[in-house]
Amino acid sequence: MIEIRNVVKRYFAGTPNEITVLDGIDLHIASGEFVAIVGQSGSGKSTLMNIIGALDQPSSGEYELGGTPIQRMNRDELAQIRNQKIGFVFQSFNLIPRNSALKNVELPMVYAGVKPAERQRRAKELLTMMGMDERMDHQPNELSGGQKQRVAIARALANNPDIILADEPTGALDSKTGNLVMDIFLRIHREEKKTILFITHSTELAELCPRVVTVKDGRIVSDKAGSNRGGTLS
Numbered sequence: 001m002i003e004i005r006n007v008v009k010r011y012f013a014g015t016p017n018e019i020t021v022l023d024g025i026d027l028h029i030a031s032g033e034f035v036a037i038v039g040q041s042g043s044g045k046s047t048l049m050n051i052i053g054a055l056d057q058p059s060s061g062e063y064e065l066g067g068t069p070i071q072r073m074n075r076d077e078l079a080q081i082r083n084q085k086i087g088f089v090f091q092s093f094n095l096i097p098r099n100s101a102l103k104n105v106e107l108p109m110v111y112a113g114v115k116p117a118e119r120q121r122r123a124k125e126l127l128t129m130m131g132m133d134e135r136m137d138h139q140p141n142e143l144s145g146g147q148k149q150r151v152a153i154a155r156a157l158a159n160n161p162d163i164i165l166a167d168e169p170t171g172a173l174d175s176k177t178g179n180l181v182m183d184i185f186l187r188i189h190r191e192e193k194k195t196i197l198f199i200t201h202s203t204e205l206a207e208l209c210p211r212v213v214t215v216k217d218g219r220i221v222s223d224k225a226g227s228n229r230g231g232t233l234s
Helices: 045-052 075-084 101-111 116-129 145-156 175-192
Strands: 002-012 018-029 034-038 060-065 086-090 163-167 195-200 211-216 219-225
Touching (some): 002 045, 086 145, 101 116, 116 145, 145 175, 175 195
Parallel strands (some): 086 163, 163 195
Antiparallel strands (some): 002 018
């Protein structure tokens, strides 16, 4: 599913200075895997997620998604990949403030050209799966942090993507709510067979995933099995 070979990412911080954020990353992730990418702030894990999510391009190296070289795609093709193949979940939820939970989940399907009746049916189905059936008409400011994240997860699943990229999805939540959100991801992995990349600075949460990749100073320093083999926390 994901093949990264010798990927380097550099940023220029004023001539002639440059910062190397990723330094020769090699990573293979098979279809259906649940992988935690763990590292402290500044380790390069979010930059790696942005490259995997086709939000950014490497300075050098190769990245193939499902056998397709991402670097060869134009802007429209990359946008289609992000809409159809990848579902994003962010720490800050990124919900549209004036839209209801239902409309937020429908949004990716609007861009994908799904007909109104079908996208409403799909959005309701996903929100019900997230335990949000009684909050569908509520706007984000009427929801708790955990409820907002459940809406964001439902939105990420809207177009039935192959991959879910979750960037610090529990970072803005208390530990109890964070565990509930992690349980949702474990359930999605078990029941929906999605490929999930769970980016976090929490080693405790990372260890709950079947596979744990540790990034430090722009390099992968560890790639090992986690403690969870597809069960749930509850």
